[in-house]
C-alpha cells in the first residue's frame with residue numbers, strides 16, 4: 001500500500017554506505033520507521049528534506065510485516081530554518097522531537113500531538129525572544145495529550161485551591177502535580193515550589209497560543225523550577241523516559257539565563 005502523509009522527522013541514522021533510517025511522526029499512522037535507500041548520495045532527492053525537526057510530506061510503501069517501511073519520496077512542507085539559526089530555538093526543537101519519540105508507541109495515530117509539535121516548532125523557529133518558553137508550553141500540552149492533566153490550580157491530593165494555599169503555607173510538588181503544604185507533610189518525594197513558579201505553571205495550562213509564552217520573561221530560578229516540575233511529571237508518567245540527549249543543552253542555557261526585555265511580563 002502506498003501512503004502519502006504529512007510528518008515531522010524525529011531522528012535519522014546512517015545505514016550502510018549511502019542510506020538513512022529515519023523515524024517519522026506521521027499524521028496518518030503516528031510514529032513509523034522508514035528506510036531511505038541512497039538518501040546520503042549527493043544526487044538523492046530524499047536526503048535534503050530528511051533532517052530531524054523538518055516538516056515534510058512523505059510517501060512510503062507500507063507492509064504490515066515490515067519493521068521499516070520503504071520511503072520513496074520526502075518533500076519539505078515548510079522550512080523551519082529558524083530553528084537551526086539559534087542555539088536556544090534549536091534546543092527546543094531537539095527536545096520536542098526527542099520527547100515525541102520517547103512518549104509515543106509505534107504506529108499509533110495521534111494527530112493532535114502532531115499539530116502540537118508543528119505549532120511548537122513553528123513558534124520556536126520564529127520567536128524573537130524567549131524561544132525556550134515554547135518547550136514549557138509543549139510539555140504542559142504533552143502531559144494533557146497523554147491523558148494526564150496535572151493539578152496546578154488545585155492541590156492534586158485534597159483539591160484545595162492553590163491560590164489560597166500559596167499565600168498561607170507555600171506550595172510543594174509531587175509526581176502528580178502541585179500539592180498544598182498540609183498534604184505535603186504526609187507525602188514522600190515532595191519538594192518545595194515557589195509561588196511565582198506555581199503561577200507560571202498555572203498560566204501555561206491556561207494559554208492556548210504558543211506565541212503568548214514567548215512574551216513571558218522568567219527569572220533563571222523560575223525557569224529552573226518550571227522546567228524541573230514539568231520534566232518530573234513527564235518522567236513520573238511516561239515509563240522508561242529518562243534523561244534526554246537535548247537535556248544538557250537546555251540546562252546550560254538555563255544557567256546562562258537571558259536578560260529581560262522591555263514590555264515583557266516579569267516574574
Ligand SMILES: [Zn+2]
Pocket residue numbers: 155156157158159160179180181182183184
Ligand atoms: Zn492538599
